[in-house]
Amino acid sequence: MKNRKFLAGILAGCLALSLAACGNTPDGDGGKNDGGKGTAAGDGEKITVVLDWTPNTNHTGMYVALEKGYYKEAGLEVEIMQPPEDGASALVAAGKAEFGINAQDTIAPAFAMEQPLPVTAVAALIQHNTSGIISRKGEGIDHPGGLAGKTYATWDNPVEQAMIENVVNGDGGDYGKVNLIPNNITDEAAALEMNQTDAIWVFYGWGGISAKLRGVETDFFNFVDYNKTFDYYTPVLIANNDFLAERPEAAKAFLAATARGYEDAVKDPEEAAKILCTADPSLDKELVSESQKWLADQYMADTEQWGYIDPARWNGFYQWLWENQLISVEIPENFGFSNDYLAK
Known part of the structure; x- marks a missing residue:
């Protein structure tokens, strides 16, 4: 195993480079100069979501919510965009996007720092590690x-x-x-x-x-x-901490509309697959259809509330990382996530 000091130096350097890259992104551009394809709809409070990869069935609920007008009903104008080369988290942390997608394991080093990345996981897109x-x-x-x-x-x-x-x-x-x-x-x-x-x-x-x-x-x-x-959470929806503090109602409205999209994807995976393929015609329709059917049982497995993060599972994985010297700073219990913005 690499020692903690060595990892801390690497991670701090990577984070500094990522935030510097964000700072060079023109205001309002949202990273589009990196070639990301954006999808937007609605005339309301603006929300940008940065994906972790190209559109796939992990993301379907958001595209369903967009297509069916759930965001617009909530008074939101939502744009879904692909990530820049250095990923979604740095963009969200820099305030260039309100939400992004990451995973509990890959974001752990950014939380295990003296000054953690200022983002919070606010929803689990899938309930179990598949x-x-x-x-x-x-x-x-x-x-x-x-x-x-x-x-x-x-x-x-x-x-x-x-x-x-x-x-x-x-x-x-x-x-x-x-x-x-x-x-x-x-x-x-x-x-x-x-x-x-x-x-x-x-x-x-x-x-x-x-x-x-x-x-x-x-x-x-x-x-x-x-x-x-x-059985950690992968992927998760993260949000900028300043945004959560300053616009909590917008965060709750976004998550409530997103939950409706995922609930629809559970009920009718075939319809959801068609919506995703319409959003990105380059996708393999057969793969999307079969993947969607399989994931329909995973989005809300063992829970009645889409997005819920179990504190015991979240904390348990981060404690394992610390005990095995895989992070440079111990992540405090219940740090880095919140269920407070989910619909009650």
């Missing part, structure tokens, strides 16, 4: 211990590798025998077909469904099945 390891079927990687002696494509991220080590060793395998190669993969199914790697970390609702549609027979195991601590 990620895990996908591999070619029948090669013995249907459980973590089976990774020993196999090749895994890694992002070389300390948290990622620590999680892999935890589940592999916990399942009786030897993490030291896992062959790590750089992950420059953009198409998981193709990479498995072409034997570029034996195993890849994917979110099943997209990567797993894509492989299935391509006819690639795979095995998959979910991290949560081997360590409940890894």
Whole structure:
């Protein structure tokens, strides 16, 4: 494991560069000069949401709310845009957007600082961590211990590798025998077909469904099945702290309208898939349709309130990061998230 001081220096430098990049974004541009496609509707209080990636089924509820006029009914003019190269969080922290999308694991270093990034997670887009390891079927990687002696494509991220080590060793395998190669993969199914790697970390609702549609027979195991601590929140909707303090009613109105969009996506995933594909015609319609059906059971799994963040799960994961020396500063209990802006 890399020591905490080393990580702190890297993270502080990355954050400074990200905020500097935000400061160079012209006011009102919202990062569009980075090539992001914006989608907006309504004539009301302006809200900008920055995605974490290109539009996909994690985001569908917002596009449904936009298409059906839920934001407009709430008195909001909402723009959904793709992120700049340095991601959504720095843009939101700099006040260039009110909301953005990140994940509890990837935003952790920005919270583990003497001056944490001034954003707060205000809603979980999906209730459980649906990620895990996908591999070619029948090669013995249907459980973590089976990774020993196999090749895994890694992002070389300390948290990622620590999680892999935890589940592999916990399942009786030897993490030291896992062959790590750089992950420059953009198409998981193709990479498995072409034997570029034996195993890849994917979110099943997209990567797993894509492989299935391509006819690639795979095995998959979910991290949560081997360590409940890894049932952290990914992805989450974050908001700028000043915005939350100064315009709480706008934040609540946005989240209430967004909840309606996700509730509709749960009830009618086929309609929701069509709305997402209309918003971005470049998407694979079959993949979106099947992914949408799969995620319909995940948006509000085990809860009656879309967006709710369980404090025990949130705190438990950050405590694990601290105990395993994966963050430079201990994140206080209940820090970095709030359920206060969700509809009661």
